[in-house]
Amino acid sequence: MKKILRINLAKKEFSLSALPELYVNLGGRGLTSRIVAEEVPPGCDALGDDNKLVFAAGILAGTAVPNSGRLSIGAKSPLTGTIKESNAGGSAAQKMARLGIQAIVLEGRAEAPLVIKIDKEGVTFSSAADLTLLGNMACLAHCRQNYGDTVAVISIGPAGEMLLKASAISVSSPDFLPRMAGRGGLAAVMGAKKVKMLVIDDSEGAPIAIKEQALFKASLKSFTEGLLAHPLTGGLKLFGTPILVGMINEMGALPTKNFSQGQFAGAEKISGESLAEMVKSRPNGETAHRCMHGCVISCSNVVTDSQGNTVVSGLEYETLALIGANCMIDDLDVIARMNAACNDIGVDTMDIGGAIAVAMEAGLIPWGDGAQAFALVEAIGKGTENGKILGHGCQYAAEKFGVKRVPTVKGQCLSGYDPRVLKGTGVTYATSTMGADHTCGNALPSPANPSYNPSAATGQGPVSQFLQRYFAAIDSLGLCLFAALPPLDMPDLQKHLIECVSAVLDETLDDQYLLRLGAMILEEERKFNALSGFGPEHDRLPEFFSKEALSPGGTTFDVPGEELDMVHR
Numbered sequence: 192m193k194k195i196l197r198i199n200l201a202k203k204e205f206s207l208s209a210l211p212e213l214y215v216n217l218g219g220r221g222l223t224s225r226i227v228a229e230e231v232p233p234g235c236d237a238l239g240d241d242n243k244l245v246f247a248a249g250i251l252a253g254t255a256v257p258n259s260g261r262l263s264i265g266a267k268s269p270l271t272g273t274i275k276e277s278n279a280g281g282s283a284a285q286k287m288a289r290l291g292i293q294a295i296v297l298e299g300r301a302e303a304p305l306v307i308k309i310d311k312e313g314v315t316f317s318s319a320a321d322l323t324l325l326g327n328m329a330c331l332a333h334c335r336q337n338y339g340d341t342v343a344v345i346s347i348g349p350a351g352e353m354l355l356k357a358s359a360i361s362v363s364s365p366d367f368l369p370r371m372a373g374r375g376g377l378a379a380v381m382g383a384k385k386v387k388m389l390v391i392d393d394s395e396g397a398p399i400a401i402k403e404q405a406l407f408k409a410s411l412k413s414f415t416e417g418l419l420a421h422p423l424t425g426g427l428k429l430f431g432t433p434i435l436v437g438m439i440n441e442m443g444a445l446p447t448k449n450f451s452q453g454q455f456a457g458a459e460k461i462s463g464e465s466l467a468e469m470v471k472s473r474p475n476g477e478t479a480h481r482c483m484h485g486c487v488i489s490c491s492n493v494v495t496d497s498q499g500n501t502v503v504s505g506l507e508y509e510t511l512a513l514i515g516a517n518c519m520i521d522d523l524d525v526i527a528r529m530n531a532a533c534n535d536i537g538v539d540t541m542d543i544g545g546a547i548a549v550a551m552e553a554g555l556i557p558w559g560d561g562a563q564a565f566a567l568v569e570a571i572g573k574g575t576e577n578g579k580i581l582g583h584g585c586q587y588a589a590e591k592f593g594v595k596r597v598p599t600v601k602g603q604c605l606s607g608y609d610p611r612v613l614k615g616t617g618v619t620y621a622t623s624t625m626g627a628d629h630t631c632g633n634a635l636p637s638p639a640n641p642s643y644n645p646s647a648a649t650g651q652g653p654v655s656q657f658l659q660r661y662f663a664a665i666d667s668l669g670l671c672l673f674a675a676l677p678p679l680d681m682p683d684l685q686k687h688l689i690e691c692v693s694a695v696l697d698e699t700l701d702d703q704y705l706l707r708l709g710a711m712i713l714e715e716e717r718k719f720n721a722l723s724g725f726g727p728e729h730d731r732l733p734e735f736f737s738k739e740a741l742s743p744g745g746t747t748f749d750v751p752g753e754e755l756d757m758v759h760r
Protein backbone atom coordinates (compact mmCIF):
# COMPACT_ATOMS: atom_id res chain seq x y z
CA MET A 192 0.00 0.00 0.00
CA LYS A 193 1.39 3.35 -1.04
CA LYS A 194 1.80 5.99 1.64
CA ILE A 195 1.83 9.72 2.18
CA LEU A 196 4.39 11.22 4.56
CA ARG A 197 3.29 14.48 6.13
CA ILE A 198 5.86 16.56 7.99
CA ASN A 199 4.70 19.28 10.37
CA LEU A 200 7.70 21.57 10.40
CA ALA A 201 6.73 23.83 13.29
CA LYS A 202 6.23 20.87 15.63
CA LYS A 203 8.91 18.65 14.07
CA GLU A 204 6.39 15.84 13.87
CA PHE A 205 5.48 13.46 11.08
CA SER A 206 2.76 11.00 10.12
CA LEU A 207 3.00 8.17 7.63
CA SER A 208 -0.33 6.81 6.46
CA ALA A 209 -2.01 5.12 3.52
CA LEU A 210 -2.79 7.45 0.64
CA PRO A 211 -6.35 8.71 1.12
CA GLU A 212 -8.89 7.54 -1.47
CA LEU A 213 -8.73 10.90 -3.27
CA TYR A 214 -5.02 10.46 -3.94
CA VAL A 215 -4.89 6.74 -4.76
CA ASN A 216 -3.55 5.71 -8.18
CA LEU A 217 -2.04 9.13 -8.78
CA GLY A 218 1.64 10.02 -8.90
CA GLY A 219 4.01 12.74 -10.05
CA ARG A 220 2.33 15.91 -11.32
CA GLY A 221 -1.17 14.45 -11.03
CA LEU A 222 -0.57 13.89 -7.33
CA THR A 223 1.27 17.13 -6.52
CA SER A 224 -1.43 19.14 -8.28
CA ARG A 225 -4.28 17.22 -6.63
CA ILE A 226 -2.74 17.74 -3.16
CA VAL A 227 -2.05 21.45 -3.79
CA ALA A 228 -5.55 21.98 -5.22
CA GLU A 229 -7.17 20.21 -2.26
CA GLU A 230 -5.01 21.51 0.57
CA VAL A 231 -3.53 24.91 -0.32
CA PRO A 232 -5.74 28.02 -0.22
CA PRO A 233 -5.44 29.47 -3.78
CA GLY A 234 -5.19 33.03 -2.48
CA CYS A 235 -2.40 32.29 0.00
CA ASP A 236 1.06 33.84 0.02
CA ALA A 237 3.29 31.35 -1.83
CA LEU A 238 6.03 32.00 0.74
CA GLY A 239 3.65 31.86 3.71
CA ASP A 240 2.83 29.06 6.11
CA ASP A 241 -0.34 28.00 4.28
CA ASN A 242 1.49 26.92 1.15
CA LYS A 243 2.62 23.28 1.08
CA LEU A 244 5.59 21.80 -0.73
CA VAL A 245 4.82 18.38 -2.16
CA PHE A 246 7.31 15.84 -3.50
CA ALA A 247 5.73 12.98 -5.46
CA ALA A 248 7.20 9.91 -7.10
CA GLY A 249 5.62 8.99 -10.41
CA ILE A 250 3.22 6.07 -10.83
CA LEU A 251 5.99 4.00 -12.43
CA ALA A 252 8.77 5.01 -10.00
CA GLY A 253 10.72 2.11 -8.55
CA THR A 254 9.67 -0.27 -11.34
CA ALA A 255 11.86 -1.54 -14.16
CA VAL A 256 10.15 0.75 -16.69
CA PRO A 257 13.05 2.68 -18.18
CA ASN A 258 13.46 6.42 -17.50
CA SER A 259 10.62 6.45 -14.97
CA GLY A 260 12.35 7.97 -11.92
CA ARG A 261 11.57 11.67 -12.27
CA LEU A 262 10.53 13.45 -9.09
CA SER A 263 7.66 15.94 -9.25
CA ILE A 264 7.73 18.90 -6.89
CA GLY A 265 4.58 20.99 -6.50
CA ALA A 266 3.28 24.05 -4.65
CA LYS A 267 1.76 27.43 -5.35
CA SER A 268 4.57 29.21 -7.20
CA PRO A 269 6.10 32.44 -5.90
CA LEU A 270 7.23 33.22 -9.47
CA THR A 271 3.97 32.75 -11.37
CA GLY A 272 1.33 32.84 -8.62
CA THR A 273 -0.18 29.75 -10.28
CA ILE A 274 -0.18 26.12 -9.27
CA LYS A 275 3.19 24.66 -10.16
CA GLU A 276 4.87 21.36 -10.82
CA SER A 277 8.54 21.16 -11.68
CA ASN A 278 10.30 17.84 -12.10
CA ALA A 279 13.84 16.52 -12.17
CA GLY A 280 15.69 13.26 -12.66
CA GLY A 281 18.04 11.85 -10.04
CA SER A 282 17.52 9.14 -7.45
CA ALA A 283 14.98 10.57 -5.01
CA ALA A 284 11.76 9.27 -6.58
CA GLN A 285 13.08 5.72 -6.95
CA LYS A 286 14.17 5.73 -3.31
CA MET A 287 10.82 7.10 -2.14
CA ALA A 288 9.09 4.31 -4.08
CA ARG A 289 11.28 1.64 -2.44
CA LEU A 290 10.24 3.05 0.96
CA GLY A 291 6.58 2.81 -0.14
CA ILE A 292 6.20 6.60 -0.05
CA GLN A 293 4.26 8.12 -2.94
CA ALA A 294 4.30 11.68 -1.61
CA ILE A 295 6.06 13.81 1.00
CA VAL A 296 4.22 16.93 2.11
CA LEU A 297 6.06 19.73 3.94
CA GLU A 298 3.56 21.73 6.01
CA GLY A 299 3.98 25.01 7.90
CA ARG A 300 7.39 26.47 8.68
CA ALA A 301 10.28 25.36 10.91
CA GLU A 302 11.58 27.70 13.58
CA ALA A 303 15.18 27.21 12.48
CA PRO A 304 16.79 25.65 9.37
CA LEU A 305 16.51 21.86 9.21
CA VAL A 306 17.98 18.79 7.57
CA ILE A 307 15.30 16.11 7.38
CA LYS A 308 16.32 12.48 7.02
CA ILE A 309 13.76 9.96 5.83
CA ASP A 310 14.34 6.22 6.05
CA LYS A 311 12.63 2.93 6.95
CA GLU A 312 12.39 3.97 10.59
CA GLY A 313 10.66 7.27 9.87
CA VAL A 314 11.88 10.86 10.01
CA THR A 315 14.68 12.50 11.97
CA PHE A 316 15.29 16.23 12.23
CA SER A 317 18.65 17.89 12.70
CA SER A 318 19.84 21.46 12.64
CA ALA A 319 21.06 22.98 9.37
CA ALA A 320 22.49 26.04 11.17
CA ASP A 321 26.04 25.23 10.07
CA LEU A 322 24.92 24.78 6.45
CA THR A 323 23.47 28.26 6.02
CA LEU A 324 23.99 29.71 2.50
CA LEU A 325 25.95 26.64 1.45
CA GLY A 326 25.84 25.87 -2.29
CA ASN A 327 24.25 22.67 -3.61
CA MET A 328 27.65 21.12 -4.40
CA ALA A 329 28.77 21.57 -0.79
CA CYS A 330 25.43 20.20 0.41
CA LEU A 331 26.03 17.07 -1.66
CA ALA A 332 29.56 16.68 -0.31
CA HIS A 333 28.26 17.14 3.25
CA CYS A 334 25.63 14.43 2.77
CA ARG A 335 28.03 12.01 1.17
CA GLN A 336 30.36 12.39 4.12
CA ASN A 337 27.67 12.15 6.79
CA TYR A 338 25.11 9.75 5.30
CA GLY A 339 27.09 7.71 2.77
CA ASP A 340 26.89 7.71 -0.99
CA THR A 341 23.77 5.63 -1.49
CA VAL A 342 21.28 8.24 -0.22
CA ALA A 343 19.38 10.74 -2.38
CA VAL A 344 19.56 14.42 -1.51
CA ILE A 345 17.02 17.13 -2.25
CA SER A 346 18.57 20.49 -1.40
CA ILE A 347 18.44 24.22 -1.89
CA GLY A 348 21.33 26.62 -2.38
CA PRO A 349 21.60 30.23 -1.20
CA ALA A 350 18.98 31.42 -3.74
CA GLY A 351 16.27 29.36 -2.06
CA GLU A 352 17.32 30.59 1.38
CA MET A 353 17.20 34.18 0.09
CA LEU A 354 13.66 33.47 -1.20
CA LEU A 355 14.58 34.40 -4.77
CA LYS A 356 11.73 33.75 -7.17
CA ALA A 357 13.80 32.08 -9.89
CA SER A 358 15.33 29.62 -7.42
CA ALA A 359 15.55 25.91 -8.24
CA ILE A 360 15.63 22.72 -6.17
CA SER A 361 18.51 20.27 -6.65
CA VAL A 362 17.90 16.51 -6.72
CA SER A 363 21.00 14.31 -6.59
CA SER A 364 21.85 11.84 -9.34
CA PRO A 365 23.30 8.40 -8.49
CA ASP A 366 26.79 9.89 -8.97
CA PHE A 367 25.98 12.84 -6.69
CA LEU A 368 25.62 15.51 -9.32
CA PRO A 369 22.77 18.02 -9.04
CA ARG A 370 19.75 17.70 -11.34
CA MET A 371 17.57 20.78 -11.16
CA ALA A 372 13.81 21.15 -10.77
CA GLY A 373 14.28 24.58 -12.26
CA ARG A 374 10.99 26.22 -12.91
CA GLY A 375 8.68 28.28 -10.76
CA GLY A 376 10.89 29.29 -7.85
CA LEU A 377 10.02 26.26 -5.72
CA ALA A 378 13.34 26.44 -3.82
CA ALA A 379 12.06 29.70 -2.33
CA VAL A 380 9.06 27.78 -0.96
CA MET A 381 11.47 25.28 0.60
CA GLY A 382 13.60 28.16 1.91
CA ALA A 383 10.56 29.89 3.41
CA LYS A 384 9.80 26.64 5.22
CA LYS A 385 13.39 26.64 6.49
CA VAL A 386 14.24 23.23 5.08
CA LYS A 387 17.77 23.08 3.68
CA MET A 388 17.82 19.42 2.72
CA LEU A 389 15.87 16.19 2.59
CA VAL A 390 18.02 13.07 2.76
CA ILE A 391 16.33 9.88 1.59
CA ASP A 392 17.85 6.56 2.60
CA ASP A 393 16.13 3.52 1.10
CA SER A 394 18.22 0.89 2.90
CA GLU A 395 15.96 -2.10 3.63
CA GLY A 396 13.40 -0.69 1.21
CA ALA A 397 11.50 -3.15 -0.96
CA PRO A 398 11.03 -3.39 -4.71
CA ILE A 399 7.59 -2.50 -6.05
CA ALA A 400 5.23 -5.49 -5.94
CA ILE A 401 3.42 -6.08 -9.22
CA LYS A 402 0.63 -8.67 -9.36
CA GLU A 403 0.42 -9.07 -13.12
CA GLN A 404 4.09 -9.99 -13.53
CA ALA A 405 3.67 -11.78 -16.86
CA LEU A 406 1.81 -8.88 -18.51
CA PHE A 407 4.24 -6.39 -17.01
CA LYS A 408 7.35 -8.22 -18.19
CA ALA A 409 6.06 -8.69 -21.74
CA SER A 410 4.93 -5.06 -22.06
CA LEU A 411 8.13 -3.78 -20.48
CA LYS A 412 10.23 -5.75 -22.96
CA SER A 413 8.30 -4.41 -25.95
CA PHE A 414 8.35 -0.84 -24.63
CA THR A 415 12.10 -0.91 -23.94
CA GLU A 416 12.92 -2.48 -27.31
CA GLY A 417 10.80 0.17 -29.05
CA LEU A 418 12.58 2.99 -27.24
CA LEU A 419 15.98 1.59 -28.13
CA ALA A 420 15.03 1.21 -31.78
CA HIS A 421 13.72 4.77 -32.18
CA PRO A 422 16.11 7.10 -34.05
CA LEU A 423 15.68 9.84 -31.41
CA THR A 424 17.34 7.60 -28.83
CA GLY A 425 20.48 7.24 -30.96
CA GLY A 426 20.70 11.00 -31.56
CA LEU A 427 20.25 11.85 -27.90
CA LYS A 428 22.91 9.34 -26.88
CA LEU A 429 25.44 10.92 -29.20
CA PHE A 430 24.74 14.61 -28.63
CA GLY A 431 22.05 15.02 -25.95
CA THR A 432 19.54 17.87 -26.20
CA PRO A 433 22.26 20.29 -27.46
CA ILE A 434 21.69 18.67 -30.88
CA LEU A 435 18.73 21.06 -31.06
CA VAL A 436 20.95 24.17 -31.29
CA GLY A 437 21.70 23.61 -34.99
CA MET A 438 18.17 22.51 -35.87
CA ILE A 439 16.36 25.37 -34.11
CA ASN A 440 18.88 27.92 -35.40
CA GLU A 441 18.36 26.60 -38.93
CA MET A 442 14.62 27.10 -38.51
CA GLY A 443 15.24 30.70 -37.39
CA ALA A 444 13.68 30.05 -33.97
CA LEU A 445 16.74 30.19 -31.68
CA PRO A 446 16.10 32.98 -29.13
CA THR A 447 18.89 35.49 -29.74
CA LYS A 448 19.57 38.92 -28.19
CA ASN A 449 16.56 38.91 -25.88
CA PHE A 450 14.25 37.27 -28.41
CA SER A 451 14.94 39.93 -31.05
CA GLN A 452 16.45 37.54 -33.63
CA GLY A 453 15.91 33.89 -34.54
CA GLN A 454 19.42 33.02 -35.66
CA PHE A 455 22.68 33.39 -33.76
CA ALA A 456 25.96 33.96 -35.57
CA GLY A 457 27.75 31.93 -32.88
CA ALA A 458 25.36 28.95 -33.08
CA GLU A 459 27.94 26.59 -34.53
CA LYS A 460 30.34 27.31 -31.68
CA ILE A 461 27.73 26.27 -29.11
CA SER A 462 26.14 23.43 -31.10
CA GLY A 463 25.65 19.87 -29.91
CA GLU A 464 28.37 18.72 -32.27
CA SER A 465 30.88 21.29 -30.92
CA LEU A 466 29.96 20.44 -27.33
CA ALA A 467 30.35 16.68 -27.91
CA GLU A 468 33.73 17.25 -29.53
CA MET A 469 34.88 19.41 -26.61
CA VAL A 470 33.61 16.93 -24.01
CA LYS A 471 35.32 13.97 -25.70
CA SER A 472 38.60 15.85 -26.08
CA ARG A 473 38.98 16.37 -22.33
CA PRO A 474 39.97 13.96 -19.57
CA ASN A 475 36.96 12.49 -17.74
CA GLY A 476 34.46 14.20 -20.06
CA GLU A 477 31.39 12.07 -20.75
CA THR A 478 28.63 11.96 -23.31
CA ALA A 479 25.78 9.40 -23.02
CA HIS A 480 25.62 10.02 -19.27
CA ARG A 481 22.55 8.96 -17.24
CA CYS A 482 20.83 11.11 -14.63
CA MET A 483 19.07 8.13 -13.04
CA HIS A 484 19.29 4.37 -12.73
CA GLY A 485 17.33 2.59 -15.42
CA CYS A 486 17.71 5.23 -18.14
CA VAL A 487 18.23 3.59 -21.54
CA ILE A 488 18.60 6.84 -23.50
CA SER A 489 21.44 8.62 -21.64
CA CYS A 490 21.00 12.14 -23.04
CA SER A 491 23.16 13.78 -20.38
CA ASN A 492 26.83 14.73 -20.37
CA VAL A 493 29.64 15.57 -17.98
CA VAL A 494 31.59 18.65 -19.02
CA THR A 495 35.11 18.83 -17.62
CA ASP A 496 37.91 21.38 -17.81
CA SER A 497 41.22 20.75 -19.49
CA GLN A 498 42.52 19.14 -16.26
CA GLY A 499 39.63 16.69 -16.11
CA ASN A 500 37.78 18.35 -13.23
CA THR A 501 33.99 18.21 -13.50
CA VAL A 502 32.51 21.59 -14.40
CA VAL A 503 28.86 20.69 -14.88
CA SER A 504 26.48 17.85 -15.73
CA GLY A 505 24.39 18.03 -17.89
CA LEU A 506 24.73 21.04 -20.06
CA GLU A 507 21.45 21.10 -21.96
CA TYR A 508 19.86 22.82 -24.94
CA GLU A 509 17.72 25.22 -22.90
CA THR A 510 20.81 26.58 -21.12
CA LEU A 511 22.73 26.93 -24.40
CA ALA A 512 19.76 28.80 -25.86
CA LEU A 513 18.96 31.14 -22.95
CA ILE A 514 22.40 31.76 -21.43
CA GLY A 515 24.19 31.31 -24.76
CA ALA A 516 22.37 32.66 -27.84
CA ASN A 517 19.88 34.84 -25.99
CA CYS A 518 22.77 36.68 -24.28
CA MET A 519 24.94 36.32 -27.43
CA ILE A 520 27.59 34.35 -25.54
CA ASP A 521 29.30 31.86 -27.85
CA ASP A 522 31.92 30.35 -25.52
CA LEU A 523 31.01 26.83 -24.34
CA ASP A 524 33.38 26.97 -21.38
CA VAL A 525 31.83 30.20 -20.13
CA ILE A 526 28.29 28.83 -20.56
CA ALA A 527 29.28 25.62 -18.74
CA ARG A 528 30.72 27.63 -15.83
CA MET A 529 27.62 29.83 -15.66
CA ASN A 530 25.46 26.69 -15.69
CA ALA A 531 27.53 25.20 -12.84
CA ALA A 532 27.24 28.42 -10.82
CA CYS A 533 23.45 28.51 -11.36
CA ASN A 534 23.16 24.88 -10.17
CA ASP A 535 25.31 25.56 -7.13
CA ILE A 536 23.47 28.75 -6.14
CA GLY A 537 20.22 26.99 -7.02
CA VAL A 538 18.61 29.10 -9.76
CA ASP A 539 16.88 28.26 -13.04
CA THR A 540 19.22 28.74 -16.03
CA MET A 541 16.28 29.69 -18.28
CA ASP A 542 14.90 32.52 -16.15
CA ILE A 543 18.43 33.68 -15.29
CA GLY A 544 19.43 33.65 -18.99
CA GLY A 545 16.30 35.72 -19.66
CA ALA A 546 17.17 38.09 -16.79
CA ILE A 547 20.76 38.60 -17.94
CA ALA A 548 19.53 39.31 -21.48
CA VAL A 549 17.19 42.05 -20.26
CA ALA A 550 20.10 43.43 -18.17
CA MET A 551 22.14 43.51 -21.39
CA GLU A 552 19.26 45.20 -23.24
CA ALA A 553 19.19 47.81 -20.47
CA GLY A 554 22.92 48.41 -21.00
CA LEU A 555 24.05 47.03 -17.63
CA ILE A 556 26.69 44.92 -19.38
CA PRO A 557 27.53 44.52 -23.11
CA TRP A 558 25.93 41.80 -25.27
CA GLY A 559 28.03 38.66 -25.43
CA ASP A 560 30.30 39.61 -22.54
CA GLY A 561 30.71 36.21 -20.89
CA ALA A 562 33.04 37.38 -18.11
CA GLN A 563 30.64 40.07 -16.92
CA ALA A 564 27.63 37.78 -17.33
CA PHE A 565 29.39 35.19 -15.16
CA ALA A 566 30.03 37.91 -12.56
CA LEU A 567 26.30 38.67 -12.53
CA VAL A 568 25.51 35.01 -11.78
CA GLU A 569 28.04 35.10 -8.95
CA ALA A 570 26.33 38.27 -7.68
CA ILE A 571 23.08 36.28 -7.31
CA GLY A 572 24.85 33.87 -4.95
CA LYS A 573 26.34 36.74 -2.98
CA GLY A 574 22.95 38.42 -2.64
CA THR A 575 24.09 41.83 -3.92
CA GLU A 576 21.40 44.32 -4.97
CA ASN A 577 21.70 43.47 -8.68
CA GLY A 578 22.12 39.80 -7.81
CA LYS A 579 18.78 39.76 -6.00
CA ILE A 580 17.07 41.56 -8.89
CA LEU A 581 18.35 38.94 -11.35
CA GLY A 582 17.62 36.09 -8.96
CA HIS A 583 13.94 37.01 -9.00
CA GLY A 584 13.94 36.16 -12.71
CA CYS A 585 13.46 37.76 -16.09
CA GLN A 586 10.20 39.61 -15.46
CA TYR A 587 11.32 41.23 -12.21
CA ALA A 588 14.68 42.20 -13.72
CA ALA A 589 12.93 43.79 -16.72
CA GLU A 590 10.70 45.83 -14.43
CA LYS A 591 13.67 46.98 -12.33
CA PHE A 592 15.92 47.77 -15.32
CA GLY A 593 13.13 49.48 -17.28
CA VAL A 594 13.06 47.03 -20.21
CA LYS A 595 9.78 46.85 -22.15
CA ARG A 596 10.35 43.71 -24.21
CA VAL A 597 9.82 41.01 -21.60
CA PRO A 598 9.66 37.38 -22.85
CA THR A 599 7.53 35.93 -20.05
CA VAL A 600 4.07 34.46 -19.58
CA LYS A 601 2.52 34.54 -16.12
CA GLY A 602 5.88 35.76 -14.85
CA GLN A 603 8.00 32.89 -16.21
CA CYS A 604 10.59 33.23 -18.97
CA LEU A 605 10.00 31.46 -22.29
CA SER A 606 12.22 28.49 -23.12
CA GLY A 607 14.52 28.08 -26.12
CA TYR A 608 11.95 28.18 -28.95
CA ASP A 609 10.77 31.46 -30.48
CA PRO A 610 6.97 31.30 -30.77
CA ARG A 611 6.93 33.36 -33.98
CA VAL A 612 8.27 30.27 -35.80
CA LEU A 613 7.20 27.46 -33.49
CA LYS A 614 3.62 28.61 -33.05
CA GLY A 615 2.22 25.47 -31.44
CA THR A 616 4.85 25.84 -28.72
CA GLY A 617 3.77 29.50 -28.53
CA VAL A 618 0.21 28.36 -27.81
CA THR A 619 1.55 26.12 -25.05
CA TYR A 620 3.60 28.98 -23.56
CA ALA A 621 0.49 31.17 -23.54
CA THR A 622 -2.03 28.70 -22.20
CA SER A 623 -0.05 26.38 -19.92
CA THR A 624 -1.30 26.30 -16.34
CA MET A 625 2.29 26.91 -15.19
CA GLY A 626 3.49 29.96 -17.14
CA ALA A 627 5.70 29.67 -20.23
CA ASP A 628 7.10 26.14 -20.19
CA HIS A 629 8.06 24.06 -23.22
CA THR A 630 7.89 20.79 -21.25
CA CYS A 631 4.11 21.25 -21.00
CA GLY A 632 3.75 20.65 -24.75
CA ASN A 633 6.55 21.43 -27.18
CA ALA A 634 5.22 21.27 -30.74
CA LEU A 635 8.37 20.54 -32.72
CA PRO A 636 8.34 19.23 -36.28
CA SER A 637 8.80 15.47 -36.54
CA PRO A 638 9.68 13.23 -39.50
CA ALA A 639 6.90 10.93 -38.27
CA ASN A 640 4.34 13.71 -38.79
CA PRO A 641 5.41 15.46 -42.02
CA SER A 642 2.05 17.20 -42.53
CA TYR A 643 2.42 19.27 -39.34
CA ASN A 644 3.51 22.85 -40.09
CA PRO A 645 4.80 24.43 -36.86
CA SER A 646 4.65 27.92 -38.41
CA ALA A 647 1.04 27.86 -39.63
CA ALA A 648 -1.19 30.48 -37.99
CA THR A 649 -4.11 28.09 -37.59
CA GLY A 650 -4.50 24.56 -36.33
CA GLN A 651 -2.06 25.07 -33.44
CA GLY A 652 -4.71 25.09 -30.68
CA PRO A 653 -5.67 21.41 -31.04
CA VAL A 654 -2.00 20.39 -31.33
CA SER A 655 -1.10 22.21 -28.11
CA GLN A 656 -4.19 20.86 -26.35
CA PHE A 657 -3.25 17.28 -27.24
CA LEU A 658 0.38 17.74 -26.19
CA GLN A 659 -0.49 19.50 -22.93
CA ARG A 660 -2.79 16.62 -21.96
CA TYR A 661 -0.31 13.97 -23.02
CA PHE A 662 2.64 15.50 -21.16
CA ALA A 663 0.61 16.23 -18.01
CA ALA A 664 -0.02 12.47 -17.91
CA ILE A 665 3.60 11.62 -18.70
CA ASP A 666 4.70 13.86 -15.80
CA SER A 667 2.37 11.83 -13.60
CA LEU A 668 4.03 8.56 -14.54
CA GLY A 669 7.43 10.02 -13.61
CA LEU A 670 8.57 9.26 -17.15
CA CYS A 671 11.31 11.29 -18.77
CA LEU A 672 10.13 13.38 -21.70
CA PHE A 673 12.57 11.65 -24.03
CA ALA A 674 11.04 8.27 -23.31
CA ALA A 675 7.62 9.79 -23.97
CA LEU A 676 8.37 11.15 -27.45
CA PRO A 677 8.81 7.81 -29.31
CA PRO A 678 5.32 6.59 -28.24
CA LEU A 679 3.88 9.67 -30.02
CA ASP A 680 5.22 8.29 -33.32
CA MET A 681 4.56 4.64 -32.58
CA PRO A 682 1.06 3.78 -31.31
CA ASP A 683 2.23 0.30 -30.29
CA LEU A 684 4.75 1.80 -27.88
CA GLN A 685 2.01 3.87 -26.26
CA LYS A 686 -0.06 0.71 -25.89
CA HIS A 687 2.83 -1.12 -24.17
CA LEU A 688 3.42 1.87 -21.89
CA ILE A 689 -0.24 1.88 -20.83
CA GLU A 690 -0.07 -1.90 -20.28
CA CYS A 691 2.85 -1.34 -17.90
CA VAL A 692 0.79 1.23 -15.98
CA SER A 693 -2.16 -1.21 -15.91
CA ALA A 694 0.05 -3.88 -14.36
CA VAL A 695 1.48 -1.48 -11.76
CA LEU A 696 -1.92 -0.10 -10.75
CA ASP A 697 -3.59 -3.51 -11.09
CA GLU A 698 -6.35 -1.87 -13.08
CA THR A 699 -7.54 -2.28 -16.67
CA LEU A 700 -6.77 0.89 -18.61
CA ASP A 701 -7.88 1.68 -22.16
CA ASP A 702 -5.90 3.43 -24.87
CA GLN A 703 -7.36 6.84 -23.92
CA TYR A 704 -6.00 6.60 -20.36
CA LEU A 705 -3.16 9.08 -20.81
CA LEU A 706 -5.24 11.78 -22.50
CA ARG A 707 -8.05 11.38 -19.96
CA LEU A 708 -5.62 11.62 -17.04
CA GLY A 709 -3.93 14.67 -18.58
CA ALA A 710 -7.24 16.45 -19.21
CA MET A 711 -8.30 15.85 -15.62
CA ILE A 712 -5.01 17.24 -14.25
CA LEU A 713 -5.24 20.36 -16.40
CA GLU A 714 -8.82 20.95 -15.33
CA GLU A 715 -7.87 20.78 -11.64
CA GLU A 716 -4.89 23.08 -12.18
CA ARG A 717 -7.05 25.57 -14.14
CA LYS A 718 -9.58 25.60 -11.32
CA PHE A 719 -6.87 26.42 -8.76
CA ASN A 720 -5.53 29.17 -11.02
CA ALA A 721 -9.00 30.65 -11.54
CA LEU A 722 -9.45 30.84 -7.77
CA SER A 723 -6.01 32.54 -7.60
CA GLY A 724 -7.24 35.24 -10.01
CA PHE A 725 -6.12 33.92 -13.41
CA GLY A 726 -8.49 34.03 -16.39
CA PRO A 727 -8.30 33.55 -20.17
CA GLU A 728 -6.91 37.09 -20.47
CA HIS A 729 -3.69 35.80 -18.86
CA ASP A 730 -3.35 33.11 -21.55
CA ARG A 731 -1.58 35.41 -23.98
CA LEU A 732 1.97 35.99 -25.17
CA PRO A 733 3.63 39.38 -24.63
CA GLU A 734 2.49 41.83 -27.31
CA PHE A 735 5.90 42.24 -28.96
CA PHE A 736 5.72 38.70 -30.36
CA SER A 737 2.73 39.73 -32.51
CA LYS A 738 4.09 43.19 -33.35
CA GLU A 739 7.81 42.62 -34.07
CA ALA A 740 8.68 40.49 -37.09
CA LEU A 741 11.42 38.00 -36.30
CA SER A 742 14.48 37.98 -38.52
CA PRO A 743 15.41 36.24 -40.72
CA GLY A 744 11.97 34.73 -41.48
CA GLY A 745 9.95 37.91 -40.92
CA THR A 746 7.16 36.08 -39.07
CA THR A 747 5.05 37.22 -36.12
CA PHE A 748 2.96 35.23 -33.67
CA ASP A 749 -0.40 35.44 -35.42
CA VAL A 750 -2.36 32.54 -33.92
CA PRO A 751 -5.90 33.89 -33.38
CA GLY A 752 -7.10 34.42 -29.81
CA GLU A 753 -9.95 31.92 -30.36
CA GLU A 754 -7.37 29.16 -30.89
CA LEU A 755 -5.72 30.03 -27.59
CA ASP A 756 -9.09 30.04 -25.86
CA MET A 757 -10.10 26.62 -27.22
CA VAL A 758 -7.15 24.82 -25.62
CA HIS A 759 -8.82 24.41 -22.26
CA ARG A 760 -12.41 24.20 -23.44
Ligand code: SF4
Nearest residue numbers: 482486488489490671
Ligand atom coordinates in the same frame (compact mmCIF):
# COMPACT_ATOMS: atom_id res chain seq x y z
S1 SF4 B 1 17.15 10.59 -21.18
FE1 SF4 B 1 18.32 12.20 -20.19
S2 SF4 B 1 16.89 13.34 -18.86
FE2 SF4 B 1 15.93 11.40 -19.47
S3 SF4 B 1 16.38 10.00 -17.77
FE3 SF4 B 1 17.99 9.71 -19.30
S4 SF4 B 1 19.66 11.12 -18.75
FE4 SF4 B 1 17.83 11.73 -17.60
